[in-house]
Amino acid sequence: MSTQFSPDAEKEMHLEQLMNQYGDSLLRLCYLYLKDAGMAQDAVQDTFVKAWKKMDTFEGRSSEKTWLCHIAINTCRDYQKSRWLRFVDMRRSIDDLPLPIQPVDPIVRDVYETVKALPEKYRICVLLYYWQRMTLEDIAQVLSVSKSTVHHRLEKAKVLLKMELEGSETECVNT
Amino acid sequence: MREHMIGSAMDQNLSGLYMTKEMKMNVLYRVQNDKAAAPKTFRLSFGLIAAIVLILVTVGAVAAVLLGGKAFTKDVVAPIAMQTDSERFSAQEVEEILRLADENGIPVPQYLRERWEKWGGEYKEELMRALVKTELGFYPGSWSLEDQNWYSQMLVECGLADGVGNLLPGENDFTQEQVLHMANTLMVEKLELPPDYADETKFQRFFTFGMDTNNPNVTFKRWDVGYEDLETGAQYNFMMLDNGLITQAWRYQPGTEASLHALTEDDVVNSFRHYFGNSVLQWNMEVLEQFYHSFAMCDHTKKTADPGIRIVAQTCFLLPGGHYTYMTEEEAIRLAREVCKADESLQPYVIYFGDGPNNMHWKISFWEGTEKSMQFRLYAQIDGRTGETEYAGDYSGAPWYAPLVSADLHASIAEDKTPRIYEKPENWRSPIFTDDYWDALEALDYNAETREQRIAEWDSQYGNATNQWPYAHQAVFWWWDMNPEFQNINCHVPGIPVEGEHISKEEAEKIARNCFMEEAPSLFTEEELSRMNILPPNFHYQVDNGQIVAHVWRFDIQIQFDDGQYSDSLIHIDAHTGEILEKDISSAPGNG
Numbered sequence: 001m002s003t004q005f006s007p008d009a010e011k012e013m014h015l016e017q018l019m020n021q022y023g024d025s026l027l028r029l030c031y032l033y034l035k036d037a038g039m040a041q042d043a044v045q046d047t048f049v050k051a052w053k054k055m056d057t058f059e060g061r062s063s064e065k066t067w068l069c070h071i072a073i074n075t076c077r078d079y080q081k082s083r084w085l086r087f088v089d090m091r092r093s094i095d096d097l098p099l100p101i102q103p104v105d106p107i108v109r110d111v112y113e114t115v116k117a118l119p120e121k122y123r124i125c126v127l128l129y130y131w132q133r134m135t136l137e138d139i140a141q142v143l144s145v146s147k148s149t150v151h152h153r154l155e156k157a158k159v160l161l162k163m164e165l166e167g168s169e170t171e172c173v174n175t
Numbered sequence: 176m177r178e179h180m181i182g183s184a185m186d187q188n189l190s191g192l193y194m195t196k197e198m199k200m201n202v203l204y205r206v207q208n209d210k211a212a213a214p215k216t217f218r219l220s221f222g223l224i225a226a227i228v229l230i231l232v233t234v235g236a237v238a239a240v241l242l243g244g245k246a247f248t249k250d251v252v253a254p255i256a257m258q259t260d261s262e263r264f265s266a267q268e269v270e271e272i273l274r275l276a277d278e279n280g281i282p283v284p285q286y287l288r289e290r291w292e293k294w295g296g297e298y299k300e301e302l303m304r305a306l307v308k309t310e311l312g313f314y315p316g317s318w319s320l321e322d323q324n325w326y327s328q329m330l331v332e333c334g335l336a337d338g339v340g341n342l343l344p345g346e347n348d349f350t351q352e353q354v355l356h357m358a359n360t361l362m363v364e365k366l367e368l369p370p371d372y373a374d375e376t377k378f379q380r381f382f383t384f385g386m387d388t389n390n391p392n393v394t395f396k397r398w399d400v401g402y403e404d405l406e407t408g409a410q411y412n413f414m415m416l417d418n419g420l421i422t423q424a425w426r427y428q429p430g431t432e433a434s435l436h437a438l439t440e441d442d443v444v445n446s447f448r449h450y451f452g453n454s455v456l457q458w459n460m461e462v463l464e465q466f467y468h469s470f471a472m473c474d475h476t477k478k479t480a481d482p483g484i485r486i487v488a489q490t491c492f493l494l495p496g497g498h499y500t501y502m503t504e505e506e507a508i509r510l511a512r513e514v515c516k517a518d519e520s521l522q523p524y525v526i527y528f529g530d531g532p533n534n535m536h537w538k539i540s541f542w543e544g545t546e547k548s549m550q551f552r553l554y555a556q557i558d559g560r561t562g563e564t565e566y567a568g569d570y571s572g573a574p575w576y577a578p579l580v581s582a583d584l585h586a587s588i589a590e591d592k593t594p595r596i597y598e599k600p601e602n603w604r605s606p607i608f609t610d611d612y613w614d615a616l617e618a619l620d621y622n623a624e625t626r627e628q629r630i631a632e633w634d635s636q637y638g639n640a641t642n643q644w645p646y647a648h649q650a651v652f653w654w655w656d657m658n659p660e661f662q663n664i665n666c667h668v669p670g671i672p673v674e675g676e677h678i679s680k681e682e683a684e685k686i687a688r689n690c691f692m693e694e695a696p697s698l699f700t701e702e703e704l705s706r707m708n709i710l711p712p713n714f715h716y717q718v719d720n721g722q723i724v725a726h727v728w729r730f731d732i733q734i735q736f737d738d739g740q741y742s743d744s745l746i747h748i749d750a751h752t753g754e755i756l757e758k759d760i761s762s763a764p765g766n767g
Contacts, residue, residue, distance in 0.1 A: 023193070026194075028186075045201055108180065111184035
């Protein structure tokens with residue numbers, strides 16, 4: 001039988017490359033945004049489908065990683081709004097829980113939980129800056145806010161993290 | 176410990192979460208489908224018309240023997256699936272199915288074909304669904320109810336599902352026509368669903384009826400009706416239980432923060448009370464779960480008058496028995512009884528709540544008395560995954576809804592055991608609700624007897640948006656709405672500006688405007704800036720750990736874009752010093 005779907009091989013190879021390079025960290029970013037593994041898995045897949053659709057219009061003004069983060073965060077925002085009613089297959093199995101592969105040090109666990117518990121706007125800035133190693137400019141672009149707003153949010157996040165982690169043996173960030 | 180710890184904390188804790196091969200293949204598969212589904216414009220040439228005629232003649236001649244995706248799945252693939260107990264087809268079975276599919280002209284997407292060949296097998300359900308989709312459409316929610324029910328039954332027959340999830344309405348159920356009529360009417364009237372919603376070139380309709388068979392405790396059957404605007408992506412959603420209770424009706428516009436809701440808080444609360452009884456404590460866990468979702472998805476502009484039920488609605492109730500249940504209810508009760516040392520004469524009252532696979536909790540409360548008058552005595556909260564005790568305590572002085580909220584919220588409420596009051600009690604001490612509040616209450620003739628009348632008067636005098644009310648009224652409204660016993664929950668409470676002590680609203684506005692304009696030219700065009708709108712500011716006390724740490728003028732500056740959407744920028748100014756405490760200047764539509 002002849003194929004009805006003619007693949008644009010180059011574009012799809014590039015998409016596969018992006019998924020291999022950034023898939024895990026985007027999935028985790030989506031999880032930390034949505035706090036739901038199943039939804040994060042859907043969101044990251046949607047992110048790459050959207051990226052594929054927009055690939056031709058990507059002008060390279062930011063790095064691919066910044067561009068993908070931007071799409072992922074907008075996708076998560078959309079998910080948050082529509083999370084209660086999606087017309088998905090009820091038969092789809094829910095994948096395993098995101099348990100760590102290795103046992104995690106309790107202090108590291110504390111830091112993780114504390115970051116996870118930050119209010120959304122601070123949490124995302126912290127994750128993009130300290131975890132994804134993005135610059136303030138890139139984060140500003142991803143979140144559609146000014147650079148100084150990002151800076152302010154990071155400062156505020158540091159204070160919140162310090163307050164939360166005070167009393168434990170760790171100081172999380174330089175202040 | 177330095178910054179790098181954040182990165183490694185994330186990586187270590189989430190090392191089990193990675194993008195699987197299946198997920199990547201699914202993306203590629205969807206990309207293929209999207210490409211196939213992309214609308215194309217054709218110009219018919221004579222040659223093309225001739226070719227189409229030829230194809231039609233040929234297809235007509237062999238139509239008697241060729242099967243479509245649905246019939247092929249039913250008559251060819253399902254019998255193969257039934258031959259083994261495995262959830263997967265073997266490589267040989269997949270090869271055979273592909274061969275037969277080719278013979279029948281089933282358009283198997285190329286990527287799916289490659290994936291099946293590459294993996295040497297496939298989950299039966301996924302393969303069957305993919306084949307059915309080639310005829311009925313990509314989204315099962317857009318199939319007819321009969322097709323959804325047929326597919327669901329076939330999965331049960333093949334041993335791939337425990338129960339039929341997609342149902343056909345029975346004699347006692349609403350008919351499809353009735354439900355569609357109700358849904359369409361409500362959405363056109365309240366959600367501005369365009370009247371041409373039936374035009375399939377403009378809207379995709381989703382319509383399902385069924386129940387979740389993954390959880391044996393689910394009893395509600397549910398109708399879902401939705402429309403998606405194919406051009407704008409706007410979604411219109413309607414959800415109704417089979418007893419006629421409309422649980423959700425809302426519109427969502429991608430890229431905006433604001434949704435449009437057809438139900439108010441009162442609509443939701445009153446409907447649930449009407450259908451399931453006035454006492455929330457008598458609702459079972461399934462009703463509570465539905466209530467949580469319904470309340471979350473309603474219009475919160477006008478708050479329901481009962482602050483207790485608003486607190487209850489913060490609990491993300493779950494129905495145990497589903498995927499995220501690691502411990503039975505009986506086991507949780509046994510553990511709680513042990514921890515609380517609750518004797519067998521005390522009855523357990525159980526809720527299950529959480530917001531993700533790593534955050535599930537049982538809260539077991541023990542009570543005596545009768546079901547109509549439950550006297551709650553003790554409680555324990557158990558980690559739903561590990562069985563560890565998180566909290567245990569007694570209910571002395573707790574409000575009626577305490578068994579329905581998490582123990583930490585309960586504890587923060589119970590710390591201040593002040594009963595609900597409408598005038599300043601003797602020996603009153605609160606760093607937040609100071610004498611100013613009590614004076615304002617008195618000055619506005621607000622007390623237990625007059626409160627409802629006053630709020631109604633202010634509502635009609637100043638409008639529904641309480642942030643447009645005079646500051647003293649706002650502060651009193653907050654008091655009425657939330658009650659001082661909740662004061663530790665929020666980090667901002669409306670305050671009352673005092674002339675001479677605080678900088679004036681006008682002065683604060685100048686500061687806010689200057690602060691905004693320092694950055695705005697790089698984010699907005701001049702034309703957009705000409706549409707700048709500084710909303711009347713709020714006056715807040717910023718509360719930290721139960722103490723007021725700042726008096727704040729809070730400005731919301733809106734910029735309207737050409738498409739009618741707004742961006743919101745927030746600026747907080749210290750009302751004593753004029754210092755900028757926080758600024759969040761954004762050009763994102765819907766930010767705020």
